[in-house]
Amino acid sequence: MKRGITSTDDCNSVFMQNADKDGPGGSYCSDFSLNKLKKLEFYENESLDEKTKQKRIICNLPTKCMHNPSTFFSFSAYETHYQQQHCNVCYKCEKVFPSLRILELHISEVHDPIVSLKKERGEQIFACFIEKCQERFHNTRERRKHLVQNHFYPKEYHFNVIYTGISSKDTSLLFSKKNTKKKNKKYQQQAIITSEISSGDSLMNELVDKMESTRLVPLKVHFGNPLLDIQVKDQGFLKKYDLEPNGSILAGEKHIPIYEEIIQFSDVKYVAGGSAQNTLRGAQYILPKNSTVYVGCVGNDELANYLRSVAEKEGLRTEYLVDTSEPTGVCAVILDGVNRSLVTRLAAAKNYNISHLKSPKIWSLVENADFYYIEGYHFSVCSLCISAICEEAAIKNKVFIINLSAEYLCYSYKTLMDSVSQYWDYVISNESEAIAYADSHDIQTTNIAKIAKYISELPKKNNKRPRVVIITQGDKDIVVAESYNGQTKVTYFSVPKVPDDEILDTNAVGDAFAGGFIASLILGYSLERNVQCGIWLAQLCIKQNGATFPFPKQIFSEQ
Template identity: 20%
Template sequence: MKHIAIIGECMIELNGKPFGEMHQTFGGDTLNAAVYLNRGCQLNSEDTLIRTSFVSALGTDAISEAMIARWQDENIDTQFVLRDGDRTPGLYLIQLDEQGERTFLYWRNQSAAKYLLQHPNFDTIAHALKSTNMVFLSGISLAILPTEDRVKLFGLLNELKRNDVEISFDSNYRPALWPSDELITVKENYRQMYQLTDIALVTFDDEKLIWGDLNPQATIERLHSEGIKNVVLKLGAEGCLVSENFGKQSLTVPTQPVKNVVDTTSAGDSFNGGFLSCYLAGGSMEHSCQRGNRLAGIVIQHKGAIIPKTATDVVTQKH
């Protein structure tokens, strides 16, 4: 059995119009990836098992309890979710325009996940992570942490890497989560993360915004130069580019056009989940990208970060 630990935050999601019709659920980039990873696992052979653990912190309130129950319904292992009696989950509001593009408002400064590494029981989890096969996290996982905790996390990831734990990272850049007008801080933290990363699952628009890359090939070359062996560069409707073994093998993996785009909220997250579900089962980088593309193409035709299980049935049919 392969074991992946996914580090991050899950928040209460409100989706709709302010003071109008509003739908309540939950979401967070890495939690979304965990959900879609497990759904994507239905494509694997019966003898391929993947254990997906979410690493985070929640409160002890009723909403936190309900979140835990929902994650377990998605077969996510929650033994690494710490409970904080003094804090609660964060909250965000999604607003969509007519093209399905979204804007966010966040209330998360005192969320339990923000102080995950300060929890008195976190060291126990850090030790347990040495026995996993892969750790996946995102730029949001980094951004929400206090500076001193980010340093501690990099130290832990260094230790995991020395223990042959594969590190996967999605830069998922959200400017509002970082100090204003301090792009240098973002670059410093991302460089440290890139140097620890074995597989980058990044989006060109994010990388271009941070680094000013002129084209996707420039992004791939820069990431390889940082020490990343395998790069998957997501290009939205154009699919993705894959560059393996420091650029010795590269190809374009196209996706099928989607005519009815409803909500792009979890496009990248569902791609990550689909990709990882195939990769951890022994699939090639190309096949893993194909699965990620297929899953993301279904997800963006529905509202919300996590769509109903029945809506992903078409993805989990053998092909």
């Protein structure tokens, strides 16, 4: 039986009404409660009995769904879709933009005749993407340089999104050079590396393997960008490629030669990497074998085979989507004393898609898991995957954990983050990312405790669970805010100092903290114990090369 929501206005008239009311800047559907119901149709499956009747929501909103309607089986799923595809739409060219700020800049630079006249006179009309920043520029090249240098935007960022918008199938704001020839065959062939895992006592290892063959804890699923870390001590690379000693960037065109150069050195080391994969390998260091599964996209090459072999030896199950058009992603790790500079080339990692997630094999893993962990970098890869996992977690009262991952994500993917923030049960961040989140949301403070409290008190979909926000600050206190049933508690956890002469590599230390915290969480321990376990694993990692841990395995014990 078909049921409809009637409306005297079609959606096009709604767009025009907003434009008339708000002027050139009001061309987006801002009234969610009214506009999102236009052009919707609700259905019931007539073949089902009364108990099992299912309601469907059909979205016909312009522009993406007008000729190709989308179907949803819950209003929350439709709400996420609306936020991502219909919230920031230009009524003149019908393009969708990732945020209100980008939409406003698009209208000004593309459709405003007065701004066009100012441009012809040579005035500075190109505003910064960050709303609080008052800088203006003569051309887009100057703006791009400013965003990269002052706001740490990756050089692969799609800066022309102001003019092109985002497509319905791909919300990534990073370039994907699918037709580029593979230039890294040389270091693919040289990446035949012996495992860095010590064998330890063979008899004890055999006993541990037998004891761990049965999984005693709920399965946990991670989603992220699988990468191979290529580590080398600085040989003038920081100066040559204009790299910060402790920075992290996505590789631009000028950085591509660095991968060929670093593999020439005799002290080069290869370590399985990728933020979420590092976290999961850390968790697996503590958990029984095959407790976790990692999902991401790799190329069809030796680098992917190496990542699989390392994961298998560490008791981690991988379910990679294989992309034959691009090589496996790599990260150049330039070590300079206790500092490390990261230069990441995502390659195949950014091509993960919803089709692989929804395949019977992968989705069955999702359905059987009780914990989900997603790195913030995945917002630049497949936001639809994040939405699907969020829905699954909320409906079935499972645990959803998000890591903010990087400062620029809080600005570039603010709308996407906000569309799923209601699903967050645990939020992990460092202080820089937390401050960036606050700045992008006009929270007038840099106080970490206040920011943690604010995030913990955001609206929540699943009220059966508290929201816990964990913000690390290097060797300073870790701030934890826990909000439940209208009450919020903020706690500080001290971090024991690691002597400078014991610090080998700070790469992946934050990922290791997340791995230790999550492993303890899965095992059912208290919040305090979870934080202490995270600190313990991070301090093991900081004494190793990259995301590696000492073997034979050490056992965490509370202080």
